[in-house]
Amino acid sequence: MTLSIQNIEKILHAKRFGNSNGIIDNVSIDSRSLQNNEKTLFFALVGPNNDAHIYISSLIEKGVLHFAVTNIPEGLSNKATFLVVENTLDALQKFAAHHRSLFKFPVFGLTGSNGKTIVKEWLNFLLSPDFNIIRSPKSYNSQVGVPLSVISINDKHNLGLFEAGISKMNEMEKLEAIIRPTIGIITNIGSAHDEGFVDLEKKIKEKLKLFKHSKLIIYQKNKVVDALINTKTKAFSWSYSDETADVFVVKKAIDDKTILQIRYGKDNFDIQIPFQDDASVENAVTCLMVLLSFKYDKKTIQNRMQWLYPVEMRLKVKNGINNTTLIDDSYSSDFQSLKIALDFLESQKQYKNKTVILSDIFQSGLSNEELYSKVSQLITSNKINRVIGIGETISTFKHKFKNCTTFKNTADFFLNFNYLNFINETILIKGARHFQFEEIVAALEEKTHETVLEINLNAISHNLSFFKSKLKPTTKMMVMVKAFGYGSGGFEIAKLLEHHKVDYLGVAFADEGIALKIAGINLPIMVLNPETTSFPSIIQHHLEPEIYSLKGLNAFLQLAEKRKLKHFPIHIKLDTGMHRLGFEEENLDELIATLKGNKFVGVKSILSHMATSDDSRHQDFAHSQIDLFEKLSSKLMAELQIKPIRHILNTSGISNFPQAQYDMVRLGIGLYGVSNDAEEQKYLENVGTLKSIISQIRSIQAGESVGYGRRFLADKPTQIATIPIGYADGISRHWGNGLGFVTINNQKATIVGSICMDMLMVDISEISCKEGDSVTIFGQSPSVSFIAEKLQTIPYEILTSISQRVKRVFYRE
Structure with a gap:
């Protein structure tokens, strides 16, 4: 892609400001990318939580000269070339649609609830010997991801594979105009994003809009789909049960493989694939349909499909x-x-x-x-x-x-x-x-044992955006990464949050903040429970202490004076009813007297902590805390003639008391996908999945026992699997003895007997599994909230209990 800025001006129907005759060979929406340069056209996208126009000044300093904007930031009109449009996302999509119109080769559009990325990657593998393929990278299937994918087409490509994902009505028409698929593929239609649609029929009808100009649609035969497909579009269907489908499939499991018996017109033949799970088999059949539609011979199909492989979709x-x-x-x-x-x-x-x-x-x-x-x-x-x-x-x-x-x-x-x-x-x-x-x-x-805590960085980004969407544009965000990131890992989470440009990080103790600073985190970090002995280290590493007592304040002031500090940032904690830490109303005059005229420190923020923000039974008390915080903080500000950041809301407070956002909020457990509100929980994504494997399987007879104390006695022949995780890894012993379960191959396996220090045992009598199979300790099922409820505790305890000897693996879809 190489275009002059004048040509792009016409494509976007934009108004150009600036006299650049520059050439563009790269499009960007990420101000943080090191790939931005003088030949980049930066689209300043505006979303509910972010406005990229604020990054234009810094991008100009880095050498970017061309911008698509809705408005030109003050003072920058003579420093770059601006293409002014009504909506920058629409402009990006228009640009991509124009680029797509320049190419005439076959393009597949893939939509569905599940399987899109796997089918796309397998088709790339199966067709790449014969085509030069352009495809969506990873799962770039959104309103932003699709145009970025399509813009990458060049003259050497002769086949396209593009995913289209939607979460609500009226999104697909925009993606159709960009992809313009000549062939459509519908993968499995499940429950993902159901909340955006009235019913299944509306969801399918919306997805079918992708194929408005397609000549062929490939899908698993379904009465709802059959009724909704445009009669002008050729349908090519398959089925396990409906013999009127174009391709009829019988599947037969053998060892760890599946034999697919195919009946297609007058042809009958078998195909072997190296999977047995339903989802993989279904995705493989979809790929087979593509090969059949392209008239591949049986021998080629059989040879290529036997080499299908598990797709790793995560960084x-x-x-x-x-x-x-x-x-x-x-x-x-x-x-x-x-x-x-x-x-x-x-x-x-x-x-x-x-x-x-x-x-x-x-x-x-x-x-x-x-x-x-x-x-x-x-x-x-x-x-x-x-x-x-x-x-x-x-x-x-x-x-x-x-x-x-x-x-x-x-x-x-x-x-x-x-x-x-x-x-x-x-x-x-x-x-x-x-x-x-x-x-x-x-x-x-690094070599560690086979139990891992997988952390989904996409889910963290999603949850952060969810809570940001509840804030006013001017409200700052502090994110809590104390207790090793609520058990999820400190540095990696902090690095991602820095990438998302949150305003502050919060830690409990100085050691946590020091570790982050040493690792290279540059965000301001507040230490919420500093001990006086840590003050020298806090100053050395440019951390910012919360001050909650006159004793602590005087100790810090003495050190600040000794080191000749000037306006070192501190944060004043007020006690408005939590009665844990903080200055009470009776201490306020002495606090003011101590701070007035003091130049060694500067009050960066005033904060308090709500005790019942998550409990509707105590709303009156919560409101009394907010009222007292308003009274005390206002007095401090007036007496000291300062305008610090004020903040009182935690995660549940963000949702339940939006009127008290003040200047900043503190996001904690919500970032990690946990809410005490069942309705809100639906919109959060699971962040942490604790996994292990089956170490050994054994059979025991009726009357035999398992584990210490013989707390499980079999009343019939039973299959037992041993999992290498125990209470030293953070699994509560109370979760054993039949109360808890793990998930193996999507089935519940009850924990039997006492949980040991390094192992636990489960009943797998009704589960088809083998040694080495993956085991989910918590994640989607059971969730940490479910475990916490059963153990009569809170999700925080479940998450923060996971030992640091358990390896953390961070990934991005």
């Missing part, structure tokens, strides 16, 4: 050997996903030095010379310190990279592994599947 952050952090993207290597992975690397880097281990890149649609020149530019703009290339082609273009070592294949890399000196760095591992980069990840990953 994972893992702890590596020798103080390294790994970004695991070891199953794909294409240009668009490389750009995404490099942005993710920047958002999660823990160490200054950054290394990229990269395989040959396929299906770029570019010549190798042009491709590796562009890759080199990406590597340079992202300030990568070292490149390790693996593959014949990237080795040929080694000269395009600074500090680059290359190897012909992965085996050659391992022969030289000990000489590569991986230490104190962040490493992105990104390779095409056949290079088997998962072996590189395994070699570099």
Whole structure:
């Protein structure tokens, strides 16, 4: 894509301000991306929680010269070229739709509740020997993701695979205009995003709008879909049960595989696929339908489909050997996903030095010379310190990279592994599947036991946006990352929050804040429970203490005077009824007298804490706290002639007392996907999933027991699985003895006997499973809220109890 700014002006029907005759070869919506440059057109998107116009000034300083905006920020009109439009998202979509109109090759549009990304990736695998394919990177299927995907089409592509995801009515028409699919695919239609639709028929009707101009629709035969498909569009259906479908399928499980018996017209043949779960089989049949529609012969279909593989849809952050952090993207290597992975690397880097281990890149649609020149530019703009290339082609273009070592294949890399000196760095591992980069990840990953807490960074971003949407545009946001990020991990969460430009982080003790500062977090950090002995360290590391007593204030002032500080930020805590920490009304005059005229410290904020913001039975008390906070904080501000940030609301307060937002709110447990309100819980996404594996399976007879104290006695032959997680990992012993359960292959397995220090045992008599299978301790089911209710405690305790010996794995979908 190379366009003049004048051409783009016409495409967008924009008004141009500025005389630039510049050329654009890159579109961006992310002000944080290091890939922004003088040839970038930045679309300043405006959402319910963010307005990108505020970042234009800093982007100009970084060299960006061209912007699509709804208004020109004050003082910048002569510093860049601006294309003024009514709506920047509409403009981005219009730009993408124009770009799509320039290409005439077949384009698949995929929609459905589940399976879109897997089907897309499998189709890429199955069709790539014969086509140069452009596809959505990862799951870029939204109103923003789709146009960004489509803009990447170039002249060398001859087949497109694009996902379209919707969550409410009237979204699909915009995506249809951008993708313009010639062939439609409907994957499984489940319950995802049901809340945005009146009923299933309305949901299907909305999804079918994607195929307004399609010549063919591929789907699992369904009476509702049949009735809604445009009669001018050819339908190509399959079914397990309806023999009137175009393709009739019988599935038969053998060992760990499935044999699909296919009847298609007069043809009858079998296909073997390496899966047995219903979702994978259904997705594989959808892919088969595409191959049949493209007239592939039986032999080719059989040969290719037997090699289908599990699709890893997530970028994972893992702890590596020798103080390294790994970004695991070891199953794909294409240009668009490389750009995404490099942005993710920047958002999660823990160490200054950054290394990229990269395989040959396929299906770029570019010549190798042009491709590796562009890759080199990406590597340079992202300030990568070292490149390790693996593959014949990237080795040929080694000269395009600074500090680059290359190897012909992965085996050659391992022969030289000990000489590569991986230490104190962040490493992105990104390779095409056949290079088997998962072996590189395994070699570099820190070795821990097989229980892991998976943290979904997309879910954290979603939950943050959900609570931001409840705030006034001027209200600041502090996010609590105390107690090791509520058990989820401190630095990684803090880094993501810094990426999202929250205003403050909150920790309980100085040690937590110091660790974040040492790791490179630059956001202001408030220490809520500082001990006087930690004051020197707080000053040294530029943390900001909460001051809640005259004793603590005087101690800090003495140190501030001794160190000749000027207006060092402190935060004054008022006790409005919690009676835990804080200045009470009777202390206020002495507090004012102590602070008045003092130049060593500056009151950055005044805060209090609500005791019953989550309990409707105590609304009167909550209102009395707010009223008292207003009275006391106003007196402080008037007497000291200051205008600090004021804040009293926690997570539940944000939802239940919006009138008391003041200048800032403090988001805690809600960020991690937990609400005490059942209706609100529907809109939050699960963040943490605690997983383990089955270590061993044994059979016991009636009368035999399991575990310490023989607290479980079998009354019939029973299958028992042992899971390597116990109370030393943070699982309450009260959760054993038949009360609790884990989930194995989507089925409940009751915990039997006492939970041990490092193990627990479950009844799997009715579950088909084997040693090594994955086990969910908590996540979607059981949820931490469910466990907390059964144990008569709160979700905070469940989350924060998980031991740090349990490895945290952070990922982004």
